Amino acid sequence: MNKQLLTLAESKALRGIAILGIILHNYCHFLGFAVKENEYTFDGGKPMQLLDRLCSLNHDLFVHILSFFGHYGVPLFLFISGFGLVMKYENKERPSRIGFFSFTWYHYAKLLRLMFLGYIAFAVVSYLHPHGYHGYTPGRVVAQLLMYINLLPDPDHIIKPGPYWYFGLTLQLYIIYRLCLYRTRSLYVVLLIAACWAVQTVFSPEMIGSVDSLNRIRYNFIGAMLPFGMGMLYARHGMLLPRPMYAVLALISAVAVFTGSFNFHSWLWVPAFIVIGAVSTIKLLPGKLFVPCMWVGAISSALFVVHPILREIIIPMSYRGRVYTGIIIYFVASLACAWLFKLMFRYIPKPRMRE
Numbered sequence: 001m002n003k004q005l006l007t008l009a010e011s012k013a014l015r016g017i018a019i020l021g022i023i024l025h026n027y028c029h030f031l032g033f034a035v036k037e038n039e040y041t042f043d044g045g046k047p048m049q050l051l052d053r054l055c056s057l058n059h060d061l062f063v064h065i066l067s068f069f070g071h072y073g074v075p076l077f078l079f080i081s082g083f084g085l086v087m088k089y090e091n092k093e094r095p096s097r098i099g100f101f102s103f104t105w106y107h108y109a110k111l112l113r114l115m116f117l118g119y120i121a122f123a124v125v126s127y128l129h130p131h132g133y134h135g136y137t138p139g140r141v142v143a144q145l146l147m148y149i150n151l152l153p154d155p156d157h158i159i160k161p162g163p164y165w166y167f168g169l170t171l172q173l174y175i176i177y178r179l180c181l182y183r184t185r186s187l188y189v190v191l192l193i194a195a196c197w198a199v200q201t202v203f204s205p206e207m208i209g210s211v212d213s214l215n216r217i218r219y220n221f222i223g224a225m226l227p228f229g230m231g232m233l234y235a236r237h238g239m240l241l242p243r244p245m246y247a248v249l250a251l252i253s254a255v256a257v258f259t260g261s262f263n264f265h266s267w268l269w270v271p272a273f274i275v276i277g278a279v280s281t282i283k284l285l286p287g288k289l290f291v292p293c294m295w296v297g298a299i300s301s302a303l304f305v306v307h308p309i310l311r312e313i314i315i316p317m318s319y320r321g322r323v324y325t326g327i328i329i330y331f332v333a334s335l336a337c338a339w340l341f342k343l344m345f346r347y348i349p350k351p352r353m354r355e
Contacts (some may be wrong), residue, residue: 005238010282011080013290016297017278018076023307025070026163027330030315031323033060034067038267040156040218041211047261063323069257074166075227075271076278081170082231085177090236100178102354107174109351111147111167117344118305119144122161125312132312133160147171155219161308165219172221173228186236189229196225197268204264227271234279246280253277296335302345303338310334 006014028034035049046068053064089098126132140158143149149159150168159165181189199222203214217223241249256273260266285293296303310333318326 005234005240006080006083006279009290009294011084012297012300013285013293014076014080014278014282014297015300016293016295017282018073018080019300019303020293020296021066021070021073021076022163023303023334024066024327024331025073026307027311027315027318027327028063028067028070030311031063031067031318033063035064037068037071038261039071040215040223042205042214042264042267044205044262044264050261060323063327068261072257072271072274075224075274077166078173078224078227079231079234079275079279081173082177082228083235084231085174086232086235090183097183098178098353103178104171104175106351106353108147108171111171112145113345113348113351114301114305115164115167116145117341117348118161118309119164121306122309122312125309126160129312135160144168150219153216155216159219161312163304163308166304169220169224173224176221176225177232181232186233189232193225193229196222200268201265226269227275230272230275241283243284246283250277250280250284253280299335299338299342302341303334306337306341307334310337 025037029036035053036046038046050064050068053061123136126134126136135158140149143152144159144164144167147168149155150165150172152158155165156162159168176192180192199217200214203210203217205211221228253273253276257270257277260270260273282290282293307330310330314326314330314333317329
């Protein structure tokens with residue numbers, strides 16, 4: 001395994017790009033006029049709407065693009081997670097095996113430490129907001145805190161704030177990794193990716209009643225195994241390429257992401273090209289852009305936690321017509337609050353792995 005496949009700085013910059021896409025997407029797709037994304041389910045009319053907006057070239061184009069494509073920051077985080085797990089737990093300097101329960105508890109505690117403050121803050125803001133979410137029940141709160149809420153019916157409407165579905169998804173992938181993929185042959189990673197892809201193909205848009213089923217399984221590890229597995233495979237077998245090759249891969253990936261969005265079966269593989277394109281872009285990024293991306297990546301975890309809270313407060317400004325004013329204020333406020341949250345995390349004890 002080559003530790004220079006993705007340096008710490010490159011990993012931070014990649015997280016920076018991913019979180020910028022996520023937070024701006026999570027704001028823009030709430031605006032009524034924005035073209036909606038295909039994230040958990042596929043609707044062939046949505047990419048056609050985007051194509052129509054691209055041809056019209058109006059001043060809302062930025063909003064449409066972020067609304068439609070911004071959620072692909074999630075596969076980048078999944079890729080980094082898979083890559084990081086292999087680099088951390090499968091190198092030759094760490095020969096001892098990690099116990100399943102120790103591993104799972106450690107990573108659950110890390111996720112809970114990150115989520116808890118934001119979850120409480122969002123609940124308070126929702127309670128005080130006249131149009132906020134008031135559907136917190138003891139069962140839903142426990143399910144979110146224990147991170148099994150993704151498995152429950154109708155995840156679209158019971159996971160609040162919505163982006164926090166990622167915590168349950170990540171815990172599932174950690175469990176899958178330790179149970180099935182930890183220090184195993186890479187063939188098993190490939191087979192699991194193929195199995196998860198095959199399950200999703202069953203629920204094509206032509207099948208009656210497929211929408212709810214596909215929506216539910218894509219809230220869970222089945223919809224995330226492709227980029228997560230790619231991260232593992234890259235850590236084990238990846239190689240550095242010359243800069244011209246990265247440029248070619250970035251260009252091919254951009255075309256594949258756009259054209260692949262128009263068909264259900266190619267759409268299932270779009271996250272792979274998102275990952276390839278993003279990694280290639282990071283390798284080509286000039287210093288003037290690399291440094292800001294790396295800085296944002298350094299606070300990406302806190303930024304993920306705080307942005308739904310601020311969206312709840314600021315987005316009414318955009319509803320009233322001041323679209324870009326709201327986006328700018330939301331973006332700046334999110335960065336500032338993420339920095340404060342990161343300082344607060346210093347006072348929350350970190351969990352320790354027991355080997």
